[in-house]
Amino acid sequence: MNLRRSRAHIFVDILRLINKKGMAKPTHILYGANLSHIRLKKYLDHLQTMGFVEKTNEKNQVYFKMTKKGYEFLREFKKVEELSEAFGIEI
């Protein structure tokens, strides 16, 4: 069994964390997704480029929140995750 998280899984972990909180600060995502600062920045940039999350400023604090595309991706991921599990193969 491979214990390393795949790229897709890291993306989903970040999205699920943001989704759970509605909006999340980078520090919360960093601890919640268990990532280094450099890797977190790389993943968040990628998620923004794909249009899954967007950056907002509230009371001089940077937050990340999900976009409609991000919600759709999470919903699709849940389906294919279950499909993969049904066949007994790792995602």
Next chain:
Amino acid sequence: MSILIPTRFYGFDSIMYLASAIIGFLISYYAFKLFKITSKKHHFYLYIGFTVLSIGFLTLALTTGYVYLGYFTYKQFTAFDTVSYVDDFGYWIYYLSSFTAYVLFVLMYLAEDLGVPILIPPWYKGFPYFHITSFFLLSYVVFRNATNYAIKRNKNSFLVTLGFALIAGYHFLLFFTSFSKIMYVLAHLSLLAGFISLLAMLVRVTRK
């Protein structure tokens, strides 16, 4: 090796092949989505496996359907050329595609364990060997899925295990079609039930 088919069953097998192909294409569509997200080798094998298997069943549905149409219209089987019948051509495409698909299903699990795919010797030659080979290849897939079900204990993994077991049952029963006509009918019912089981899993997964 001859195949005994009950006359009353003519055409029903084509419909069963078509239903299996449609269900197979649906699974391959979702497996493709899975592969698009993860880019993992075993998800690619799942996607290509079901696509190739469905192409085989679709070819078989069309060619046997064409032959049955000729039979019902002119009371004679439609010749593809002077040597073989149209459905013989369909069967060979189906043998090749099914064998490829089952090897891919086995590799899907082996690739996960060993990191490298193993080579399977091409000892498949002709009709009876095809069904024995397919049965043994699918036995491994069923075993892996049964293990997955024993660990996870969820309905979806049970439906996949049952689906592959019934498809393996189809190959097992087809091996006895020389001895009894009913075996042909039972084999095809087993095939259809197998794909319906896979469809039930897909419906459960996608309706959420």
